[in-house]
Amino acid sequence: MVRNKTGNRAGHRHLRTAFAAMLLGPGTALAALEWNLQTPVTPVAQQMYDLHAFIFWVCVVIFVAVFGVMFYSIFKHRRSVGHKAHQFHENTTVEIIWTVIPFLILLFMAFPATKTILAMKDTTGPGLTVKVTGYQWKWSYDYLQEGFGFYSNLTTPLAQIENRAPKGEHYLLEVDKPMVVPVDTKVRLLITANDVIHSWWVPAFGVKQDAIPGFVRDTWFRADKPGIYRGQCAELCGKEHGFMPIVVEVKSKGDYAAWVSAQKQNAAAAGDDPNKVWDPKDLIARGEKVFASNCAACHQANGKGVPGAFPALDGSKIVNGPEAAQVALLLNGRPGTAMVSWKQLSDTDLAAVITYTRNSWGNHTGESIGPALIKTARQ
Amino acid sequence: MSSIPHDHATGHAEEPPHAHDDHAHGPHGGIMRWVTTTNHKDIGTLYLCFSLIMFFVGGIMALTIRAELFEPGLQIVHPEFFNSMTTLHGLIMIFGAIMPAAVGFANWMIPMLIGAPDMAFARMNNWSFWLLPPAVILLGVSFFVPGGAAAGGWTLYPPLSTQAGMGMDLTIFAIHIMGASSIMGSINIITTILNLRAPGMTLMKMPLFCWTWLITAYLLVAVMPVLAGAVTMLLTDRHFGTTFFNAAGGGDPVLFQHVFWFFGHPEVYILILPAFGIISSIIPTFARKPLFGYASMVYAVAGIAILSFIVWAHHMFTVGMPAAGLLFFMYATMLIAVPTGVKVFNWLATMWKGEMTFEAPMLFAIGFLFLFTLGGFTGLVLAITPVDIQLQDTYYVVAHFHYVMVAGSLFAFFGGTYYWIPKWTGTMYDERLGKLHFWGSMIFFNITFFPMHFLGLAGMPRRIPDYAQQFADWNMVASIGALGFGLSQLIFLYAVIKCIRGDGAKAPAKPWDGGDTLEWTLPSPPPYHTFETPPVIR
Amino acid sequence: MSTHAESSDAAAARRRSANLRTALILLSIALVFFFGIIASKLIGDPTASLGVIGAAVLLYLVVAIGRNLRK
Numbered sequence: 005m006v007r008n009k010t011g012n013r014a015g016h017r018h019l020r021t022a023f024a025a026m027l028l029g030p031g032t033a034l035a036a037l038e039w040n041l042q043t044p045v046t047p048v049a050q051q052m053y054d055l056h057a058f059i060f061w062v063c064v065v066i067f068v069a070v071f072g073v074m075f076y077s078i079f080k081h082r083r084s085v086g087h088k089a090h091q092f093h094e095n096t097t098v099e100i101i102w103t104v105i106p107f108l109i110l111l112f113m114a115f116p117a118t119k120t121i122l123a124m125k126d127t128t129g130p131g132l133t134v135k136v137t138g139y140q141w142k143w144s145y146d147y148l149q150e151g152f153g154f155y156s157n158l159t160t161p162l163a164q165i166e167n168r169a170p171k172g173e174h175y176l177l178e179v180d181k182p183m184v185v186p187v188d189t190k191v192r193l194l195i196t197a198n199d200v201i202h203s204w205w206v207p208a209f210g211v212k213q214d215a216i217p218g219f220v221r222d223t224w225f226r227a228d229k230p231g232i233y234r235g236q237c238a239e240l241c242g243k244e245h246g247f248m249p250i251v252v253e254v255k256s257k258g259d260y261a262a263w264v265s266a267q268k269q270n271a272a273a274a275g276d277d278p279n280k281v282w283d284p285k286d287l288i289a290r291g292e293k294v295f296a297s298n299c300a301a302c303h304q305a306n307g308k309g310v311p312g313a314f315p316a317l318d319g320s321k322i323v324n325g326p327e328a329a330q331v332a333l334l335l336n337g338r339p340g341t342a343m344v345s346w347k348q349l350s351d352t353d354l355a356a357v358i359t360y361t362r363n364s365w366g367n368h369t370g371e372s373i374g375p376a377l378i379k380t381a382r383q
Numbered sequence: 384m385s386s387i388p389h390d391h392a393t394g395h396a397e398e399p400p401h402a403h404d405d406h407a408h409g410p411h412g413g414i415m416r417w418v419t420t421t422n423h424k425d426i427g428t429l430y431l432c433f434s435l436i437m438f439f440v441g442g443i444m445a446l447t448i449r450a451e452l453f454e455p456g457l458q459i460v461h462p463e464f465f466n467s468m469t470t471l472h473g474l475i476m477i478f479g480a481i482m483p484a485a486v487g488f489a490n491w492m493i494p495m496l497i498g499a500p501d502m503a504f505a506r507m508n509n510w511s512f513w514l515l516p517p518a519v520i521l522l523g524v525s526f527f528v529p530g531g532a533a534a535g536g537w538t539l540y541p542p543l544s545t546q547a548g549m550g551m552d553l554t555i556f557a558i559h560i561m562g563a564s565s566i567m568g569s570i571n572i573i574t575t576i577l578n579l580r581a582p583g584m585t586l587m588k589m590p591l592f593c594w595t596w597l598i599t600a601y602l603l604v605a606v607m608p609v610l611a612g613a614v615t616m617l618l619t620d621r622h623f624g625t626t627f628f629n630a631a632g633g634g635d636p637v638l639f640q641h642v643f644w645f646f647g648h649p650e651v652y653i654l655i656l657p658a659f660g661i662i663s664s665i666i667p668t669f670a671r672k673p674l675f676g677y678a679s680m681v682y683a684v685a686g687i688a689i690l691s692f693i694v695w696a697h698h699m700f701t702v703g704m705p706a707a708g709l710l711f712f713m714y715a716t717m718l719i720a721v722p723t724g725v726k727v728f729n730w731l732a733t734m735w736k737g738e739m740t741f742e743a744p745m746l747f748a749i750g751f752l753f754l755f756t757l758g759g760f761t762g763l764v765l766a767i768t769p770v771d772i773q774l775q776d777t778y779y780v781v782a783h784f785h786y787v788m789v790a791g792s793l794f795a796f797f798g799g800t801y802y803w804i805p806k807w808t809g810t811m812y813d814e815r816l817g818k819l820h821f822w823g824s825m826i827f828f829n830i831t832f833f834p835m836h837f838l839g840l841a842g843m844p845r846r847i848p849d850y851a852q853q854f855a856d857w858n859m860v861a862s863i864g865a866l867g868f869g870l871s872q873l874i875f876l877y878a879v880i881k882c883i884r885g886d887g888a889k890a891p892a893k894p895w896d897g898g899d900t901l902e903w904t905l906p907s908p909p910p911y912h913t914f915e916t917p918p919v920i921r
Numbered sequence: 922m923s924t925h926a927e928s929s930d931a932a933a934a935r936r937r938s939a940n941l942r943t944a945l946i947l948l949s950i951a952l953v954f955f956f957g958i959i960a961s962k963l964i965g966d967p968t969a970s971l972g973v974i975g976a977a978v979l980l981y982l983v984v985a986i987g988r989n990l991r992k
Contacts, residue, residue, distance in 0.1 A: 038841030063760040089738040093673040120769040125706040200543040207842040218630020221703030238776040243462040246847030312529040608955035
């Protein structure tokens with residue numbers, strides 16, 4: 005279960021390990037290879053882990069018994085050793101026995117599984133409730149009682165993905181702002197999605213819950229140990245499905261309280277005055293950031309889009325046309341396409357990203373859109 | 384069984400195969416023979432060749448996927464194209480390779496196994512086949528339309544599939560056409576089995592292959608319309624403003640999953656039951672013993688078919704069902720292990736105290752038994768809801784269904800091909816090639832798919848084009864295995880072509896001394912028309 | 922083949938109509954399912970409707986096989 009491999013391992017090293025695994029088989033100590041479920045850190049995940057181990061060994065025993073019989077038969081009851089066929093073709097007693105025994109084994113498996121299911125679905129009495137929303141392609145976390153929330157974006161640089169730079173230790177499993185929760189606290193998650201179905205999955209917690217647009221589902225976990233736990237979106241959600249990881253940081257209760265108050269202060273400080281008049285330069289700089297984390301996945305950083313799939317913004321009629329049309333498109337989305345509504349972004353962010361697109365690449369409208377315009381358009 | 388008429392048959396057996404013969408009972412010459420044929424043997428051949436081609440097309444897609452996953456990072460394809468590959472690989476292997484292969488076996492063998500002259504609806508039979516190429520062409524064209532081919536997975540879940548481009552519409556039409564083809568084929572098979580059996584061939588005397596197909600065909604008639612309905616609703620959601628699956632309009636995306644899997648779970652039995660039938664033909668022949676527990680085999684197949692209608696939601700344990708739903712679907716799913724176990728035990732008992740020889744068909748049957756049971760065990764692991772929560776949508780699931788679909792259905796079809804190809808072509812296959820093909824497939828299959836269990840357990844989601852470092856080693860092993868598995872299939876292609884060209888020993892009417900079903904009473908290859916006067920079965 | 926032309930013609934006609942009957946019954950199952958699934962969506966409560974249709978088809982199956990078992 006060693007998962008912390010140092011990054012930047014050359015391809016031939018993988019190849020060598022891979023061949024070693026093939027040739028030497030599972031008996032050899034190959035610390036780099038994974039064999040089992042991740043180490044559980046919640047009671048439910050522990051139950052899942054034990055349940056899997058239990059069923060696995062039951063299956064191994066049956067497998068060895070059944071195929072022991074088969075291989076015995078293959079070696080003894082063959083023409084080349086001179087065995088002659090016995091022409092029997094039914095035996096009611098045997099047939100009843102091998103119908104009833106598997107049924108009894110199943111009962112033994114079903115009993116502990118039922119207990120775990122009931123524990124898994126019991127979301128009552130949470131110490132903390134967090135709303136989790138899946139977007140194409142990132143997650144957001146809203147701390148409903150504390151009144152703040154944030155997005156959590158992949159931070160693995162494109163250069164690593166495209167093999168232009170060595171891959172880091174947490175390649176594809178790292179985000180800018182992880183979800184933070186206190187240890188030994190029942191955390192209830194309200195999970196939904198904004199566009200398509202996603203699935204929020206952290207293996208160490210034993211939590212996998214589909215995020216369904218238009219519906220809120222709930223689940224829960226109680227982490228026993230502080231640490232950083234990583235997971236991924238588990239439901240195909242479009243082209244960047246492999247690139248929307250989940251990182252949860254479990255802190256001690258004291259550290260968590262400190263983190264919450266820092267977040268609250270930040271939220272207060274970062275609250276934008278919707279009537280502020282911005283310097284176009286600042287607005288464009290902010291828009292570039294908003295674009296990179298929200299729009300570039302489809303429309304690309306160079307604004308050229310992906311021909312046939314995602315339209316180019318560089319030279320686009322809408323981006324170079326009347327501003328009201330672009331504002332309306334961002335607020336409402338375009339039904340039936342991947343262009344969803346972005347009304348969850350703040351007025352300032354929307355104003356910034358619109359200003360950025362209207363003044364970047366080959367677009368030179370020279371216009372600067374203020375947050376006030378977005379605020380009006382929302383009404 | 385000795386009263387098979389050869390008078391009519393021998394008159395044609397002496398004709399060269401490509402004779403331009405306008406005789407009412409002979410084949411047309413050239414390409415028109417295949418376009419206009421209503422002969423069950425010709426149509427069986429068409430189905431089998433079509434599925435072989437699709438098997439290689441889908442295989443190339445699989446190799447593209449494995450090549451991209453050879454190492455972490457994006458090397459070969461873009462993520463959108465990767466998603467199209469996984470989607471089309473699934474659709475083509477299921478609807479283009481495995482199902483048509485099963486229908487091909489049915490067309491060739493069912494009339495010969497029950498002593499019927501042909502299928503009940505010969506012209507509809509021709510039509511069912513010739514619907515398939517246009518459907519596949521639609522799928523092929525979808526790669527070149529704006530937005531590219533469907534990329535939402537073969538399950539086509541909305542809203543992702545509502546978002547997609549025109550490729551999705553073409554995919555929906557292709558599914559409609561393939562569904563219509565399957566329904567017609569199934570109606571034909573059921574009618575043939577129920578109405579055209581030779582005198583004395585009661586249902587409980589039929590070879591098990593006919594039973595498994597009878598039940599499969601019922602499943603198809605029941606569930607293909609459900610899939611058609613689901614994709615029709617998807618189509619109207621996409622273009623005509625309905626909101627079946629759109630929460631904003633009062634619909635529910637999860638309802639699509641319920642409907643899809645109400646089709647989808649019986650569908651997996653549609654893919655495996657004909658394979659059960661083939662295995663039930665091969666094992667008794669090479670053990671030189673009658674099939675053990677014939678009646679319980681029939682009841683087990685029927686039991687599996689009925690259970691398949693009440694377990695669909697085990698594909699969606701993570702959507703957030705109430706505990707009662709989880710419990711019901713878990714118990715129902717676990718129950719399937721009982722009839723499946725009965726089948727495996729019956730096969731073992733058929734082998735027990737037999738007089739076994741191990742030609743290629745038997746090797747594939749044993750390979751099937753061994754690996755399919757392994758896939759059954761992982762199925763049992765996945766049936767346990769809490770464990771499934773961890774494994775849903777991971778490579779563990781990918782490993783599981785390839786163990787039952789590839790080592791299950793596909794191995795059975797390989798075995799069936801080696802078993803019956805002497806009958807079909809009149810030429811024995813090359814035993815050396817057959818054995819080589821078996822061992823190549825067996826070894827590389829396990830190198831490819833066994834590590835995927837570990838990947839899934841360790842937490843690698845499926846359908847991702849790039850992955851974290853801890854998954855690198857097993858992925859590399861799997862990719863190497865996939866290449867070997869792909870290359871092994873070229874041996875099969877070569878062995879089949881050799882038989883078709885007549886390059887090999889001439890096959891006797893009954894190449895397997897243990898075979899005791901009706902097809903072995905006919906010459907190899909059988910005359911164009913067989914059993915025009917029904918054989919009499921004691 | 923030609924020795925009992927009349928009676929075999931009659932037998933063939935009988936068989937054809939029997940085949941047609943079987944096919945129509947099967948087609949009706951397919952149509953019931955196709956329209957049933959869409960109608961159940963339009964009306965609501967799909968699980969109940971699915972159950973009803975499923976039971977109908979199983980009934981078809983049992984009746985059809987039962988009739989043939991007696992032959």
